[in-house]
Amino acid sequence: MRIMFEQTGGLMGRKTSLNVELDSLPDAQARALRLLLNQAGFNLPDLPPADDSVRDQFHYKLQVESGAYTQSVQTGDTSMPDALRPLIEELTRLARSQQST
Amino acid sequence: MHVHHSVLCITPPHMLNQIIRNGTDEQRNLAQRTLLDSQAMRARRDTLRQRLASTLPVQVGAGKNRVVYDAQQGSQLPGVKIRGEGEQPSEDPAVNEAYDGCGSTYDLFFFAFNRDSIDNKGLKLISTVHYQQGYDNAFWDGEQMVYGDGDEDLPITQRLFNRFTKSLDVIGHELTHGVTQHEANLAYTNQPGALNESMSDVFGSLVKQHQRKQLADQADWVIGEGLFTSNVNGVGIRSLKAPGTAYNDSILGKDPQPAHMKDYVNTVEDNGGVHINSGIPNHAFYVVARELGGFAWEKAGRIWYKTLTEKLNANSSFADTANLTYQAAAELFGAGSLEQKAVKTGWAEVGITLAEEVANNEGCFSSVMRSLGLRS
Numbered sequence A: 001m002r003i004m005f006e007q008t009g010g011l012m013g014r015k016t017s018l019n020v021e022l023d024s025l026p027d028a029q030a031r032a033l034r035l036l037l038n039q040a041g042f043n044l045p046d047l048p049p050a051d052d053s054v055r056d057q058f059h060y061k062l063q064v065e066s067g068a069y070t071q072s073v074q075t076g077d078t079s080m081p082d083a084l085r086p087l088i089e090e091l092t093r094l095a096r097s098q099q100s101t
Numbered sequence B: 001m002h003v004h005h006s007v008l009c010i011t012p013p014h015m016l017n018q019i020i021r022n023g024t025d026e027q028r029n030l031a032q033r034t035l036l037d038s039q040a041m042r043a044r045r046d047t048l049r050q051r052l053a054s055t056l057p058v059q060v061g062a063g064k065n066r067v068v069y070d071a072q073q074g075s076q077l078p079g080v081k082i083r084g085e086g087e088q089p090s091e092d093p094a095v096n097e098a099y100d101g102c103g104s105t106y107d108l109f110f111f112a113f114n115r116d117s118i119d120n121k122g123l124k125l126i127s128t129v130h131y132q133q134g135y136d137n138a139f140w141d142g143e144q145m146v147y148g149d150g151d152e153d154l155p156i157t158q159r160l161f162n163r164f165t166k167s168l169d170v171i172g173h174e175l176t177h178g179v180t181q182h183e184a185n186l187a188y189t190n191q192p193g194a195l196n197e198s199m200s201d202v203f204g205s206l207v208k209q210h211q212r213k214q215l216a217d218q219a220d221w222v223i224g225e226g227l228f229t230s231n232v233n234g235v236g237i238r239s240l241k242a243p244g245t246a247y248n249d250s251i252l253g254k255d256p257q258p259a260h261m262k263d264y265v266n267t268v269e270d271n272g273g274v275h276i277n278s279g280i281p282n283h284a285f286y287v288v289a290r291e292l293g294g295f296a297w298e299k300a301g302r303i304w305y306k307t308l309t310e311k312l313n314a315n316s317s318f319a320d321t322a323n324l325t326y327q328a329a330a331e332l333f334g335a336g337s338l339e340q341k342a343v344k345t346g347w348a349e350v351g352i353t354l355a356e357e358v359a360n361n362e363g364c365f366s367s368v369m370r371s372l373g374l375r376s
Helices: A028-042 A085-099 B012-020 B024-036 B042-055 B093-113 B168-182 B188-213 B279-292 B300-311 B318-333 B338-349 B355-371
Strands: A002-009 A016-021 A057-068 A068-078 B066-070 B078-085 B127-128 B138-139 B145-147
Touching: A002 A085, A028 A085, A057 A085, A057 B093, B066 B093, B078 B093, B093 B127, B093 B145, B093 B168, B093 B188, B093 B300, B138 B168, B145 B168, B168 B188, B168 B338, B188 B279, B188 B300, B188 B318, B279 B318, B279 B338, B300 B318, B300 B338, B318 B338, B318 B355
Parallel strands: B066 B127, B127 B145
Antiparallel strands: A002 A016, A002 A057, A057 A068, B066 B078, B138 B145
């Protein structure tokens, strides 16, 4: 299973991304991400958020590929469903950690 | 004996009225007498304003109504209320920075432009600090400001960002998004979006300059001062003075902002590069302020404020803004004034020609062609 994640926008307008194969991660980390993916159940339209009056928020793009199955979602800080938030926060943390190492 | 109260005699009428409404008896009497005194000593304005501010810490700007909440590292807004207007400082520096930063922003708009808060009707200034964990950002959600703590969740050696309330110009930037929303309401895409961002940078920088009482040539013109940790090679996230030079770092890369139309970045990311191309109008403003000298909010700031609140619309382009600032300068300072010439210079330095010049040049071209019998 592969996860492709992008965070864009924000006050700085910078892109931070993560492209990770779950099998390449340590077991505990892969298990944690699978759990968050299951909890997220992101059956949402793959459209950018339309928060017309929000300025400088982050936008997120997430694509999960597993065999022939692909699912993607776009969301923003203020429009994100609660169920998706723990997954997005964890992917953001991983992306930020990786850029600094 | 008539005592000449120099503290108040340079004070603009709107401020005197505010003091009359909200000051102590002594201050009220002083302000009333001053309003009757027609011999305003404009040349001493700044010294006197500083003294006024020091004597009226609470009464002046009494329209201020600030509330700071704590999201406690979650995402629910506004969170738990920590500090309201006039309440004692918190033990939490982020709370006090948000509170004080809102105050400084209110003061710029009130004292320099006679504006009462974001909506010019005394709107409550709501801030939430400690939004999420490891949140490298601050945003305006349409009703309030939201601030993250930066990279507090990473090891010190990996941290790039400090908490976002540390930067006064960032606080001014976010609040100005509210002002723009209530005025021109510039669309958040392509050139109108970059103008929206630029207005926030311009007034964000002016908030800091006003708070520090800095002249244009003393200011750093940086947005995001203090935001980076010592692990980053950079002074902030943007520079109005020299777009493209704010940072050049092994992890963050190089500041991508252009300072000239020839380098305009066409992209679909970030709503058409709203945080990138804002460098162009940002630099135009800087040049105008540089040309005029003195306090940037007094002339360049007034021209931009008038343009934002009276002339721009949701779809205004860079060229529209250039022409409208030129018009605003004529209305405020006179056609052909030094201020109007400075506006022309500002836009010329970023590669934008005013419509008036285009028309004049076309007129010259047409007359030459006509004299040669090549055009009717």
